[in-house]
Amino acid sequence: MKANCWYDKHDMRVEEVPDPKVLDPRDAIIKITSTAICGSDLHIYNGFIPTMEKGDIVGHEFMGEVVEVGANVKNLSVGDRVVVPFPISCGNCFFCQRGLFSCCENSNPNAAMAEQMYGHAPCGIFGYSHMLGGFAGGQAEYARVPFADVGPIKIESNLTDDQVLFLSDIFPTGYMAAENCGIQPGDTIAVWGCGPVGLFAINSAYLLGAERVIAIDRFPERLRMASDKAKAETINYEEKDVFDTLKEMTGGRGPDACIDAVGMEGHAHGAVHVYDRVKQAMMSETGRPIALREAIIACRKGGTVSVPGVYGGILDKIPFGAVVNKALTIKSGQTHVQRYMRPLLERIQRGDIDPSYIITHHMPLDQAPEGYRIFCEKEDECIKVVLKP
Amino acid sequence: MRNLSEKETGSSQALEQFANSLGWFSIALGLAEVFAPRALAKFIGVKEQPILLPALGLREITSGVGILTQGGPAGWLWSRVAGDAIDLGLLATAYMSDACEDEDRIEAAAAAVAGVTAADLVCAVMLSRAEGNRGKQISQTITVGRTPEELYGFWRRLDNLPRIMRYLESVRPIGDNRSHWIARGPAGADVEWDAEITDDLPNELIAWRSLPGADVENSGQVHFQRAPGGRGTIVRVEMEYRPPAGGLGAMVAKLFGRAPEQEIQIDLYRFKQIMETGQVTTTEGQPAGRPTSTSPMYDGGTTRG
Numbered sequence: 032m033k034a035n036c037w038y039d040k041h042d043m044r045v046e047e048v049p050d051p052k053v054l055d056p057r058d059a060i061i062k063i064t065s066t067a068i069c070g071s072d073l074h075i076y077n078g079f080i081p082t083m084e085k086g087d088i089v090g091h092e093f094m095g096e097v098v099e100v101g102a103n104v105k106n107l108s109v110g111d112r113v114v115v116p117f118p119i120s121c122g123n124c125f126f127c128q129r130g131l132f133s134c135c136e137n138s139n140p141n142a143a144m145a146e147q148m149y150g151h152a153p154c155g156i157f158g159y160s161h162m163l164g165g166f167a168g169g170q171a172e173y174a175r176v177p178f179a180d181v182g183p184i185k186i187e188s189n190l191t192d193d194q195v196l197f198l199s200d201i202f203p204t205g206y207m208a209a210e211n212c213g214i215q216p217g218d219t220i221a222v223w224g225c226g227p228v229g230l231f232a233i234n235s236a237y238l239l240g241a242e243r244v245i246a247i248d249r250f251p252e253r254l255r256m257a258s259d260k261a262k263a264e265t266i267n268y269e270e271k272d273v274f275d276t277l278k279e280m281t282g283g284r285g286p287d288a289c290i291d292a293v294g295m296e297g298h299a300h301g302a303v304h305v306y307d308r309v310k311q312a313m314m315s316e317t318g319r320p321i322a323l324r325e326a327i328i329a330c331r332k333g334g335t336v337s338v339p340g341v342y343g344g345i346l347d348k349i350p351f352g353a354v355v356n357k358a359l360t361i362k363s364g365q366t367h368v369q370r371y372m373r374p375l376l377e378r379i380q381r382g383d384i385d386p387s388y389i390i391t392h393h394m395p396l397d398q399a400p401e402g403y404r405i406f407c408e409k410e411d412e413c414i415k416v417v418l419k420p
Numbered sequence: 421m422r423n424l425s426e427k428e429t430g431s432s433q434a435l436e437q438f439a440n441s442l443g444w445f446s447i448a449l450g451l452a453e454v455f456a457p458r459a460l461a462k463f464i465g466v467k468e469q470p471i472l473l474p475a476l477g478l479r480e481i482t483s484g485v486g487i488l489t490q491g492g493p494a495g496w497l498w499s500r501v502a503g504d505a506i507d508l509g510l511l512a513t514a515y516m517s518d519a520c521e522d523e524d525r526i527e528a529a530a531a532a533v534a535g536v537t538a539a540d541l542v543c544a545v546m547l548s549r550a551e552g553n554r555g556k557q558i559s560q561t562i563t564v565g566r567t568p569e570e571l572y573g574f575w576r577r578l579d580n581l582p583r584i585m586r587y588l589e590s591v592r593p594i595g596d597n598r599s600h601w602i603a604r605g606p607a608g609a610d611v612e613w614d615a616e617i618t619d620d621l622p623n624e625l626i627a628w629r630s631l632p633g634a635d636v637e638n639s640g641q642v643h644f645q646r647a648p649g650g651r652g653t654i655v656r657v658e659m660e661y662r663p664p665a666g667g668l669g670a671m672v673a674k675l676f677g678r679a680p681e682q683e684i685q686i687d688l689y690r691f692k693q694i695m696e697t698g699q700v701t702t703t704e705g706q707p708a709g710r711p712t713s714t715s716p717m718y719d720g721g722t723t724r725g
């Protein structure tokens with residue numbers, strides 16, 4: 032089959048590789064019909080994710096048709112149409128049973144490696160480095176899905192791939208980010224980053240009862256999508272000082288909750304950016320936490336900073352004094368996607384939201400490397416790329 | 421497990437004193453490098469090195485404190501050997517460069533460092549051997565979401581163990597609480613031994629030890645204890661083993677990996693996976709855009725037992 036493989040920083044290639052096989056009785060094989068490139072994939076593309084090996088098949092947002100099931104997969108049959116969640120979770124362990132699927136204790140065969148870094152290991156994730164299990168990803172014609180009796184959700188209505196594909200990651204991710212804000216009626220939520228995660232965080236904040244949502248980015252097309260399609264007020268951080276503007280817009284108090292939907296590759300101008308880039312290049316910090324710093328400083332006292340943006344290691348100059356002295360709550364996590372798939376599918380079916388609005392590019396799988404490039408460069412007003420095998 | 425004989429104890433004490441004296445030497449030299457870099461530079465015949473010498477000094481002090489205070493001084497001694505090599509390299513560079521003030525003194529300093537290197541090397545080699553001969557003690561623990569009855573039941577059927585311990589080829593009960601163990605060695609060579617169960621408290625504890633004549637003397641026990649709040653069972657494994665000297669010892673060391681603690685921990689992960697999910701999570705045999713299906717660097721964690 033054809034699969035998009037990582038070889039080096041900025042070196043992705045679509046290669047001919049063997050077809051996947053059922054390796055465990057709880058596996059299923061999916062023939063992929065749609066697969067997307069995620070902002071998280073850009074961290075791999077830009078070389079910030081350790082323990083990648085040349086030839087690793089990437090991709091963790093995918094859906095398709097079941098073509099084979101292992102002996103213990105009773106809930107799926109050949110021909111079923113399914114969306115696959117990006118965390119690989121057993122459904123049996125302490126964490127899965129509490130709905131903390133991305134903390135699964137049994138799905139990461141390289142747990143010992145992740146423990147060196149984090150103390151405890153997160154779950155396995157498709158196509159996201161050996162530290163997170165080394166599982167082959169879904170930017171391919173076929174994928175092996177472990178614990179297929181727990182993860183994939185069947186799509187029985189005639190919704191299109193584009194409408195349901197993002198149940199695999201970014202819609203639940205935006206939703207969990209908003210849920211983590213503990214939104215009360217009347218609340219104002221600020222969202223850093225108007226990429227796919229930020230956009231779904233805006234939508235979800237409204238779904239959960241926010242009064243106002245203020246979105247921050249610098250790309251006009253993304254800000255336009257945030258205001259036109261997601262009904263947020265917007266701040267272009269290249270034109271205005273974010274802290275002052277937020278303070279002004281919230282009557283001096285600050286947003287009730289702040290969402291960092293930017294993550295480790297935050298962008299800034301001038302000395303701050305140079306400082307973080309140099310430190311990141313020297314491996315003395317592993318992220319550029321610009322949005323996180325701003326979110327902590329801007330948040331109102333007693334508020335919540337919710338962090339769906341991905342950070343991998345050690346950060347510098349986090350104003351933790353503000354966390355303590357303003358009594359802030361910080362919430363984060365890889366998304367517990369399995370927990371949100373069913374309720375969010377129902378919302379899509381009811382017409383509360385149509386997630387396909389963020390897609391700007393459809394491309395054949397063959398052009399995955401080009402898709403990465405334009406998404407990374409934010410070229411051609413690219414916001415979300417969907418690949419068709 | 422056999423206790424160390426008196427002779428072994430005596431010689432290991434002497435070795436420890438040797439290591440300690442090198443440790444104190446490290447600290448003394450380090451302090452001189454940090455606090456009197458000028459005098460020292462003059463003494464060894466190089467130009468003043470306001471940054472380099474204090475930095476080398478900190479390294480010396482770290483090695484010295486490590487040798488004196490940490491368990492397993494061999495590792496710290498090897499750090500001295502590495503440090504000596506750096507010093508020799510720096511002296512050689514100084515000798516050939518314009519930092520050289522006094523060739524005779526540098527030669528003398530180099531000879532002194534070379535002498536110390538030899539002492540470090542001898543001591544490190546001897547200590548590494550001694551540490552290898554001493555029994556290794558390992559303990560690991562994990563919480564599994566099953567009852568003590570279920571977990572004990574799996575473990576007590578010793579022929580189940582190769583499913584979680586990947587270095588085992590087979591464990592065969594041979595009656596009378598005894599069993600025959602075969603472990604896979606590198607290059608197809610097997611290591612075999614007989615063991616007996618020395619204690620067996622149903623649903624609580626199983627203890628075993630190898631019988632005399634085993635290639636790898638080993639003993640251990642596994643406890644099963646109900647976790648508070650109905651949250652499954654806490655499993656604790658304690659093991660001790662003494663690898664033989666010589667080639668077989670090296671093979672056994674390889675068998676148990678560089679970090680036996682981690683090896684046992686991964687065994688326990690597989691135990692938990694089987695008990696909770698019914699299978700061992702693997703990526704072995706999946707496709708990738710490279711000739712081998714998975715990266716050899718990580719296969720260790722994914723190979724089935």
Ligand SMILES: NC(=O)c1ccc[n+]([C@@H]2O[C@H](COP(=O)([O-])OP(=O)(O)OC[C@H]3O[C@@H](n4cnc5c(N)ncnc54)[C@H](O)[C@@H]3O)[C@@H](O)[C@H]2O)c1
Nearest residue numbers: 070071204224226227228293294297298339340341365366
């Ligand atoms: N927690 C999870 O489970 C999870 C899941 C999916 C994605 N993510 C993470 O969410 C983040 C966003 O993903 P995405 O797909 O939307 O990526 P994206 O690259 O499309 O979006 C990031 C956006 O942040 C903007 N940005 C950069 N610096 C900024 C700054 N200083 N202030 C405001 N905006 C700034 C960029 O202009 C861009 O529009 C990534 O870190 C990704 O890894 C997390």
Ligand SMILES: [Zn+2]
Nearest residue numbers: 069070071200
């Ligand atoms: Zn993603």
Ligand SMILES: [Zn+2]
Nearest residue numbers: 121124127135
């Ligand atoms: Zn689990």
